[in-house]
Amino acid sequence: MTEPLIELRGVSKSFGSNKVLDRVDLTIHQGEALGIIGPSGTGKSTILRVIAGLLAVDEGEIYVRGVRRTGLIEDAADSVGIGMVFQQAALFDSLTVEENVGFLLYQNSKIARSRIRQLVNTKLEMVGLPGIGELYPSELSGGMRKRVSFARAIMSNPESDQQGPELLLYDEPTAGLDPIASTVIEDLIRHLQCSQGVCSTYAIVTHQDSTIRRTADRVIFLYQGRVQWQGTVDEIDSTDHPLIRQFMSGSVHGPIQVVG
Numbered sequence: 001m002t003e004p005l006i007e008l009r010g011v012s013k014s015f016g017s018n019k020v021l022d023r024v025d026l027t028i029h030q031g032e033a034l035g036i037i038g039p040s041g042t043g044k045s046t047i048l049r050v051i052a053g054l055l056a057v058d059e060g061e062i063y064v065r066g067v068r069r070t071g072l073i074e075d076a077a078d079s080v081g082i083g084m085v086f087q088q089a090a091l092f093d094s095l096t097v098e099e100n101v102g103f104l105l106y107q108n109s110k111i112a113r114s115r116i117r118q119l120v121n122t123k124l125e126m127v128g129l130p131g132i133g134e135l136y137p138s139e140l141s142g143g144m145r146k147r148v149s150f151a152r153a154i155m156s157n158p159e160s161d162q163q164g165p166e167l168l169l170y171d172e173p174t175a176g177l178d179p180i181a182s183t184v185i186e187d188l189i190r191h192l193q194c195s196q197g198v199c200s201t202y203a204i205v206t207h208q209d210s211t212i213r214r215t216a217d218r219v220i221f222l223y224q225g226r227v228q229w230q231g232t233v234d235e236i237d238s239t240d241h242p243l244i245r246q247f248m249s250g251s252v253h254g255p256i257q258v259v260g
């Protein structure tokens, strides 16, 4: 098998006395669509932030295409471009859609405004929202805001060698959306995976059944700081693993402790 794009080896992370990740091993290969599921508060977003290089770990090693990462992403860029779509769309309300999507280029490059506008428009078209650059986030629906945040995550700098992120990390991209708006987002995630030159690999954290089934090929189940199960999306239905059976049925009875 080829070298993984990302590999976590024995990664642990605590917040105070709360040990959220406990010697987690995880690999993501080129072209994979990985679903990360598990009960609330079990460390799914934390894993994404670790993979993105936004959060330091207490123990363990992170390899990016076989090269050990030391420090955070701000210390040294990885050889693999990573884009992250946060749980909340996290747009700046006082900026237009265009300024939000092109934010990093406006801030960190000397590229002409007209060129950035062109690049932004291309990305807005890719997420199915052409011509909305002049609008403000408050004028958009929740689903549109999510799509704008996708456009921002896949923006690339034409002055750099990287065409765009090779790995996209989605944190609950369909949370709070109705079933149809969720389908639009799920289709978009798959479509972006297949678009040439953009993010053919992704990891997605989700609680939504339809999103797990429609966007993931392989799934890992996280609980009590560990990867407790992994399998294909079809195996979710056939496994008799008690954690998966309880989680997918939503039962309050079983090995998963119900909080609250």
Ligand SMILES: Nc1ncnc2c1ncn2[C@@H]1O[C@H](COP(=O)(O)OP(=O)(O)OP(=O)(O)O)[C@@H](O)[C@H]1O
Pocket: 015, 018, 020, 038, 039, 040, 041, 042, 043, 044, 045, 046, 047
């Ligand atoms: N910056 C932080 N400081 C302190 N505690 C944190 C921090 N970030 C996360 N935590 C704690 O770590 C645990 C895991 O949080 P995380 O957001 O990774 O869980 P999750 O599985 O994504 O949850 P959910 O499904 O509810 O979004 C929680 O108990 C959370 O309170």
